[in-house]
Amino acid sequence: MRYTGETCPVCNQVFQEDDDVVVCPDCGTPHHRKCYLQNKHCANEALHPSGYVWAPTAVQPPEAPVQPGNAAPNAPAFGQQPDDGHRIVFCPNCGAQNPAEEPTCLNCGTRLYNNPQFRSPYPPQVQLPDMTHRVFQAGPVPISPEEKIGENTVGDTAEFVQSSAARYIPKFYTMEKSGKKVSWNWAAFLFGPYWFFYRKLYTVGAVLLVLLALVSGLTSTPRAMEKTEALNTMMEQFYAGEISSEAALTSYEQAYKDLVTLPETVAYFGISFALHLLSGLFANYFYLQKAKKEVKTLRETCATQEEYRLKLFRRGGVSVLLCLLSVGIYYAATMLAGLAIFNLLS
Secondary structure, eight states: OOOTTOBOTTTOOBOOTTOOEEEOTTTOOEEEHHHHHHHSSOTTGGGGGGTOOOOOOSOOOOOOOOOTTSSOOOOOOTTSOOOOSOEEEEOTTTOOEEETTOSBOTTTOOBOSSOTTSSOSSOOEEEOOOOTTOOEEETTEEEOTTSEETTEEHHHHHHHHOTTHHHHHHHHHHHHHHOOOOOOOHHHHHHTHHHHHHTTOHHHHHHHHHHHHHHHHHTOOHHHHHHHHHHHHHHHHHHTTSSOHHHHHHHHHHHHHHHHTSHHHHHHHHHHHHHHHHHHHHHHHHHHHHHHHHHHHHHHHOSSHHHHHHHHHHHSSOOHHHHHHHHHHHHHHHHHHHHHHHHHHO
């Protein structure tokens, strides 16, 4: 909604086209952002217990018509059911998801409705989760779903993020407003490349996997592998009862000390920590850039609102399968790199 012509209840100034406006998440009252921060609460907070809901007083200018391939269409006319692009149907033949307005499956061409070849002639329509009306919070400041992150609305960006949008949207919004590229991400710091694959940032994830595999391979020297093998043998002997617990503890401590003080071991942990630290610092920035690019591209290329929403959910979100696959690829690559270096140096 546009607030041009309305009045800020704190400073009593009329909102201009380029004003930074935030709305109360309880009653919808618009404020200048700086006024809201200065006041520390909604100007109509006293009216909230009575169920007060703000209503516009100025005449709103008509919205520009939306052409195919552009942004979301206007709200439906009075009396019509809202068509916000969140309805999908499943193909009765191949199970693919399709926009509800499509007569045939986009994947296999099967007729979606009134198809006598299938037991269920009316595939059920499914309502996708709708985040286009959700208000997010950046600290004490509410973020309207109609505000912008780059060229996209907060609501559309949230539908691309999906899982944990309440955590990422405030970070994206703050980074976009401040121009900062650094924002801490604990998941990316702890899990490194696996988090990037989980969030479908394949390029960054692949680069990190390659770097970590190379570091592991280059530091797997013959003496490091020998000391690691000696450590494992010692543990096996202890569990088999071949050595006493006191002797095992002393020997284990010495073997472990010999392993971790090797220059190659120190280099491995140092470089790995640095890569994980960089992941934690810049993961949100990479994710923000991906979200901005993907959402804008889909908005410009999709012909209908339902196709746009469906592809937002397909392209965005998370992938547990890719995360697990990246773990397997990393360990396979690490073993191969280690064996190659070992054979080369031995």
